[in-house]
Amino acid sequence: MTVTAPPRNSARPRRGSLIEERPLRHPDTTSPEVMGRRGWWLVVLNFLLPGSAQVLAGNRRLGRFGLAATITMWVIALLTVLTGLLWRPLLLSLATNWLVLLIVQVVIAFYAVLWIVLTVDTLRLVKLVRAGTVARIGVPLLAILLAVASTSAAAWTFDRVNSVRETLSTVFGASGPSVPPSDGYYNVLLLGADSGEGRDSMRFDSISVVSVNAETGATTITGVPRDMGHFPFAPGPMKDLYPDVHEGRVDPNCGWSSGINQLQTEVEICRDGNALYPDAHDDGSSPGVEATKDAVEGILGITIPYYVFIDMKGFADLVDALGGVDINVVERLPKGGGPQYEGQPADDWAEGWIEAGQQHMDGDTAQWYARSRYTTSDFDRMRRQRELQQAILAQMTPQNVLDRFTEIADAGQVLVQTDIPADLLPFLADIAMKAKEQPVTTIELTPENGIEEADPDWALVRQMVQDALHPQTPTPAPEG
Incomplete structure (x- = not known):
């Protein structure tokens, strides 16, 4: 019985099927409607889950790094809440430690800069020149507004942490040894x-x-x-x-x-x-x-x-x-x-x-x-x-x-x-x-x-x- 080998290029999907299966990474660039809809999705995804836009449509290495940083921040936030509920003295100990507060400031600043980099890269992936008129104006405007909101929140948090750190350093800079309570x-x-x-x-x-x-x-x-x-x-x-x-x-x-x-x-x-x-x-x-x-x-x-x-x-x-x-x-x-x-x-x-x-x-x-x-x-x-x-x-x-x-x-x-x-x-x-x-x-x-x-x-x-x-x-x- 003779088996006929399939044509050499028969396993490679056609460009049309790629567009249908993975429209974010391989969009139909000839359709302003598709490119506009894709742009809205990428900007929203970048805001909700920084790094996801790159994983789906751009540099996967950058996207994975952004996702890892985002998930790490979520885990830290969750652990902070759990520590406050279950081990409040530990949270207070960390929150009043000058070195810990400095590390927190560095992490906040780094993540804010990373978010801005991911936002700029997302706008590059959108390819505004191929989107419709509404998306060409609205997508970058939405991206800017979301970036301002996220960086403002980061700046607000950074400022609060810095105020605590400076106050601790100024007010509690010199002291004697700790002593136990007297008669309770x-x-x-x-x-x-x-x-x-x-x-x-x-x-x-x-x-x-x-x-x-x-x-x-x-x-x-x-x-x-x-x-x-x-x-x-x-x-x-x-x-x-x-x-x-x-x-x-x-x-x-x-x-x-x-x-x-x-x-x-x-x-x-x-x-x-x-x-x-x-x-x-x-x-x-x-x-x-x-x-x-x-x-x-x-x-x-x-x-x-x-x-x-x-x-x-x-x-x-x-x-x-x-x-x-x-x-x-x-x-x-x-x-x-x-x-x-x-x-x-x-x-x-x-x-x-x-x-x-x-x-x-x-x-x-x-x-x-x-x-x-x-x-x-x-x-x-x-x-x-x-x-x-x-x-x-x-x-x-x-x-x-x-x-x-x-x-x-x-x-x-x-x-x-x-x-x-x-x-x-x-x-x-x-x-x-x-x-x-x-x-x-x-x-x-x-x-x-x-x-x-x-x-x-x-x-x-x-x-x-x-x-x-x-x-x-x-x-x-x-x-x-």
């Missing part, structure tokens, strides 16, 4: 310096301690009056100078009172602060801050390893970055640095007024709300400062922070100085998210709460703090 709490000394416009000096006029439960995130803020005097110190250099209580000094050249906000003047100007606290600057602190830590530890009976210093001018910038805060003003308050002489009416020197009632305050108004004291007492001012702290926390919603991220990060760089170690940030961020779900407890060391300004009962103060931080659990009554 991280205690942070919060200092406000009233050095905004209209003031000619730097003083710790707002002194409070933020205590955050290391497990639950429950937060307690204890306010210490700035003029509280004759207080005891915790063991340390100042305790050696004042074994019993702090004393003031009257000296024509350099003097200070016994008030706690005078420690900055005493230690930084009138004494050799570097000799008292030689490691302060290397640990991201200062002698004045360390002396204030020792004082507040002695007053409250708790360990305070870290501080956060907030400048009132930067405070105003932060409030503006958050879009303002809502406060119910109980009493009409003046703006301004105070009277030039005793008895001068407020209307003669006030730069403006904060009217009573519900107010949406910008940064300048909020700053004066915290600073104003010439028509009210320091205890009223402490209350207002605590109100502002809670109002700012209320504004720190995820959506608001995301919408105003760059402004908040920029304000934070000039607002905050701290010695909190960067490696502690993931844990603090995690418990801060827990704290958002709970009310904030406040303790004010004022006469209304039984703490006399002239002669405080230090044992009572420490008991108040312990009762707030470690409330007794009611013992259930026995059955029957």
Whole structure:
């Protein structure tokens, strides 16, 4: 039986069948309608799955590289979401690592450039000269719009990551070693310096301690009056100078009172602060801050390893970055640095007024709300400062922070100085998210709460703090 071999070219498909089976790679270039429809498809595919246009109609090697990069980005995004849901501390640890953030920026920039290259190559594959008039105009316009959308999203993400990295580097650049929580709490000394416009000096006029439960995130803020005097110190250099209580000094050249906000003047100007606290600057602190830590530890009976210093001018910038805060003003308050002489009416020197009632305050108004004291007492001012702290926390919603991220990060760089170690940030961020779900407890060391300004009962103060931080659990009554 004789077998006849098929013709040599019988297995090669005709050009018509190629066009029918693979129109994206082998289109009918003589048909403007086919070329136009092909152009729309390629541009959309390039946007939805960068690299797919090249795999289907162009350089397969470039297309495979683009697809691999795209799939890798999807996998990274999916793993990020899963890590946030299942291992939030790990995600926070990565998100606060300077090197990881830098790598993320490089990856984002590389992928954005790759996307642009793939878009340009896709337009080359479209062969606009063979498409119809509508496609010849619409296809490149759509490609440009989609490219702008994708690169804008990449630029937005790059900018946010860069803001985090710069803020971490600026604010948490120097610090001491991490320490474990004390009695289940991280205690942070919060200092406000009233050095905004209209003031000619730097003083710790707002002194409070933020205590955050290391497990639950429950937060307690204890306010210490700035003029509280004759207080005891915790063991340390100042305790050696004042074994019993702090004393003031009257000296024509350099003097200070016994008030706690005078420690900055005493230690930084009138004494050799570097000799008292030689490691302060290397640990991201200062002698004045360390002396204030020792004082507040002695007053409250708790360990305070870290501080956060907030400048009132930067405070105003932060409030503006958050879009303002809502406060119910109980009493009409003046703006301004105070009277030039005793008895001068407020209307003669006030730069403006904060009217009573519900107010949406910008940064300048909020700053004066915290600073104003010439028509009210320091205890009223402490209350207002605590109100502002809670109002700012209320504004720190995820959506608001995301919408105003760059402004908040920029304000934070000039607002905050701290010695909190960067490696502690993931844990603090995690418990801060827990704290958002709970009310904030406040303790004010004022006469209304039984703490006399002239002669405080230090044992009572420490008991108040312990009762707030470690409330007794009611013992259930026995059955029957």
